[in-house]
Amino acid sequence: METKYEKLVDQLEEILAKNRDAEKGYKKAAENADSPSLKSYFQNKSRERAQFNNALKREMIASYDSIDDNSSFTGSIHRVWMDVKALFSADNDExxxxxxxxxxxxxxxxxxxxxxxxxxxxxxxxxxxxxxxKIRTDLNRIKSLEDLD
Structure with missing residues (x-):
């Protein structure tokens, strides 16, 4: 049976995995975006997710001594970003x-x-x-990018 501590660490490691996937997905999207403003947005989001992970790893190591940064994560979370990355490889800004x-x-x-x-x-x-x-703020701001031609 998983302890409450182990469940929390697993959840935090899932966030690390999701941010790592998001970083790669945003980078791929930036490469494929036609709109200069969208390309810039995706590049910034990729860098931001890398920074999120670096900061979270530091805090997790300080709190838990070590983390499993390469463990297997919940399938549903991983699939969300795998779907995103697949669509990012499509050449469609919208x-x-x-x-x-x-x-x-x-x-x-x-x-x-x-x-x-x-x-x-x-x-x-x-x-x-x-x-x-930060993610919520970006979600609120992104409405201006949705009207791109």
């Missing part, structure tokens, strides 16, 4: 943007789940809240 929005909405939900855990260390909770806020 589809890529829609899938980026869908992926970010899923990320917000995952962050919310982690924040519900009462055993979450304060430093990690603060970081997760900051990252979630």
């Amino acid at each position: 589809s890529m943007l829609e899938e980026a929005i869908r992926g970010d909405k899923a990320a917000v939900e995952e962050y919310d789940e982690v924040l519900e855990d009462s055993t979450l260390p304060v430093s990690i909770g603060t970081l997760i809240r900051e990252q979630k806020t």
